[in-house]
Amino acid sequence: MTSYSQQKDGFTLMELMVYIALLGGIVLIAGQAFNDSTRMRVRTQSMLQSNQTAGNTATLLKEDIAQIGAKSAKDINSSSSTVDVFDVSHIHDVYMDPDNATEAEKDSSSYKIWKNSGGQGLDKITMRRLRYKNDGSYDAVEEVSWFTEDNVLKRSCKSFQAETENEDCPSEDSSLVNIAENVTKFTVTAAKPTISATATSVLPTTSESIKTFKLVPRFGDGNFEPVNIEAESDNQVVRISGFSINYDFVEKKPITNEDDIKANQVFLANIGDDLGSWSSQCTRVNLVPYTEYEISFSMPKNDDDDPSRMFCPGRDHMAVGFRYADNGKKPDGLNDFQFYPPTVGDVRDIGLRHMRFMTKDTIKDVCMSFTFAMFSPIASTGNIRISEVKLRKIASSNYKFTDEAISTIDKKNVKAIRIELAVSKNGENGAETIFIPIPSNGPRD
Numbered sequence: 001m002t003s004y005s006q007q008k009d010g011f012t013l014m015e016l017m018v019y020i021a022l023l024g025g026i027v028l029i030a031g032q033a034f035n036d037s038t039r040m041r042v043r044t045q046s047m048l049q050s051n052q053t054a055g056n057t058a059t060l061l062k063e064d065i066a067q068i069g070a071k072s073a074k075d076i077n078s079s080s081s082t083v084d085v086f087d088v089s090h091i092h093d094v095y096m097d098p099d100n101a102t103e104a105e106k107d108s109s110s111y112k113i114w115k116n117s118g119g120q121g122l123d124k125i126t127m128r129r130l131r132y133k134n135d136g137s138y139d140a141v142e143e144v145s146w147f148t149e150d151n152v153l154k155r156s157c158k159s160f161q162a163e164t165e166n167e168d169c170p171s172e173d174s175s176l177v178n179i180a181e182n183v184t185k186f187t188v189t190a191a192k193p194t195i196s197a198t199a200t201s202v203l204p205t206t207s208e209s210i211k212t213f214k215l216v217p218r219f220g221d222g223n224f225e226p227v228n229i230e231a232e233s234d235n236q237v238v239r240i241s242g243f244s245i246n247y248d249f250v251e252k253k254p255i256t257n258e259d260d261i262k263a264n265q266v267f268l269a270n271i272g273d274d275l276g277s278w279s280s281q282c283t284r285v286n287l288v289p290y291t292e293y294e295i296s297f298s299m300p301k302n303d304d305d306d307p308s309r310m311f312c313p314g315r316d317h318m319a320v321g322f323r324y325a326d327n328g329k330k331p332d333g334l335n336d337f338q339f340y341p342p343t344v345g346d347v348r349d350i351g352l353r354h355m356r357f358m359t360k361d362t363i364k365d366v367c368m369s370f371t372f373a374m375f376s377p378i379a380s381t382g383n384i385r386i387s388e389v390k391l392r393k394i395a396s397s398n399y400k401f402t403d404e405a406i407s408t409i410d411k412k413n414v415k416a417i418r419i420e421l422a423v424s425k426n427g428e429n430g431a432e433t434i435f436i437p438i439p440s441n442g443p444r445d
Contacts, residue, residue: 050182050430054423057153057180058432064144064155065417069094069110069440070129072340073138074313093141093161094128095443108443109411113188114147115403122148123188125417129440131159131169136314142169146179146186153183153421184429185422190406191399193413202293203283203368203391204268211236213389215266215370218278221328227264227372235271237300237387240264243372245380254315254375261373267323268368268389282367284325285391287334287359292394295320295355295368300385301342308341308382317373318384320355322366331363336371341384352388354415399435412442 071094075087092098097107110128117124124147131140140162146155156176157169168175200206204213212235219226228242244262246255255261267282274281287293297320302308311318321336323329330336337355368391374380399416406414415438422431 050423050425050428052430053180053425054421054430054432057423058419058421058434060155060179061146061419061421062434062436064146065125065127065419065436065438067129067440068127068417068438069442071110071440072313073130073132074136075138087138090130090138090141090161091443094130096128105408107408107411109408109414110441111190111411111414111417111438113190115188117147120148120151122151122183122186124148125188131162131166133164139163140166140169140171144169145174146188148183148186151181151183152178153180153186155179180423182424183422184424185420185431187418187420189401189403189418189420190411190414191401191416191418193406193410193415200393201390202285202393204270204389211388212271213238214269214271214281215240215386216269216278216281218265218267218328218369223259223262224265225262227266229266232385233387237385240266240370240372240384240386241382243374243380243382245377246373246375247377247380249377264372264374265323265328266370278367279325279328282325282369284365284367287322287363287366289360289362290358292356292358294390294392294394295337295357296352296388296390296392297386298352298388299339299342300387302383302385306382307378307380308384310376310379310382311341312376312379313340315375316379317371317375319371321369321371322363323369325365325367331359331366333361334359334363341382356394414441415439 071088071091073087073090075089094110095108096110096112097105100106112126114124116122124145126143126145128141128143130138131142133139140159142157142159144155144157146153148154154176156174158174159166159169159171162171165171201208204210214231214235215229215238217227217229218224225244226242227240227244230239230241231237232239243264246261247253248255267278269278269281270283317338318341319336319338322331322334324331334357337357339353339355368389370386372384399418401416401418417436417438419434419436420431421433422429424430
């Protein structure tokens with residue numbers, strides 16, 4: 001007898017076809033997912049690279065533009081052979097066109113913007129500023145330009161009136177460096193001049209038209225000593241003199257021991273409050289958070305030979321700020337603003353000085369103060385005149401930028417530049433928008 005035929009394991013043709021179809025679907029789906037992942041990775045890498053290029057470029061550009069109009073340097077003191085004399089002899093060279101034969105075209109700003117330069121929808125900016133040696137003395141005037149050619153953003157630099165040569169910014173031919181490729185957007189926009197900003201007067205009174213004020217000295221408190229205060233022009237100008245001298249005439253050098261340094265400080269006060277200490281006389285104010293304030297004042301020039309013109313930046317100290325009326329201490333997080341006395345001695349010294357700030361906390365019962373610490377024996381014997389002192393609350397905390405043409409005369413009052421930059425990489429754009437203050441632009445800073 002023969003056994004029953006054995007069954008064999010395996011796939012039928014139909015089952016095999018089904019398996020192959022399923023496998024093909026899985027491979028197709030996996031391949032599509034891989035392709036999508038690869039495209040996404042390439043796009044992400046391109047986006048990251050374009051953003052990085054835009055960010056790095058914006059950083060370099062910001063460093064250049066922030067220095068627009070830098071015009072003061074130190075010089076050698078002939079009496080001591082040290083580099084500590086305030087020098088503004090090259091101020092004229094930093095301006096774009098101060099000697100134009102047409103009065104309305106005289107340009108005392110330190111920048112020029114060409115909109116849609118070369119017809120590509122991309123702008124160009126040229127700026128001037130001083131270059132310094134390691135000791136802070138004058139080295140050259142630099143003219144720097146940023147512009148695009150064939151969608152390549154470039155930077156050129158050329159020096160003139162140079163005392164030493166610099167290969168990065170030569171005197172003969174401009175150095176030219178390619179900064180970024182595939183630049184699709186490069187727009188440069190100037191802010192409206194700050195003189196047009198609307199503001200509300202806070203000090204010395206809430207009236208914008210009142211220009212009278214009084215300064216009272218602080219003394220007998222720590223290292224503060226009395227100073228001479230004389231009102232002029234019906235209390236619209238105050239002259240300060242008799243500064244403490246922090247100079248050792250025996251050793252013939254400035255005093256460096258902090259315990260021995262003497263300072264002078266005066267506070268803004270109301271006319272008529274003539275009794276009591278500075279704390280009781282000074283005009284108190286509350287500063288509210290996230291509101292932009294502006295301190296402004298003018299320093300009418302003295303005689304051309306006034307010793308205050310020998311003020312030495314980096315050593316002598318003049319600053320304006322706030323102190324608590326109860327104890328005379330400076331509020332945390334609210335630093336003083338340093339300033340220089342008139343040094344040019346002509347019309348360039350005339351005009352308001354502006355300092356803006358904002359606080360994150362409410363600061364109560366503070367008074368506006370001017371602080372002086374003089375180390376130069378000559379500058380200490382000079383006179384400082386202050387007028388048109390105001391603390392204003394600015395209506396808008398942001399600069400207002402405009403594509404409208406700003407007149408040549410008003411360009412010197414522009415205090416900020418906006419840069420919009422876009423860089424493409426494999427079709428992916430990286431973009432940066434930066435706002436750059438330029439406080440040194442113009443003849444009054």
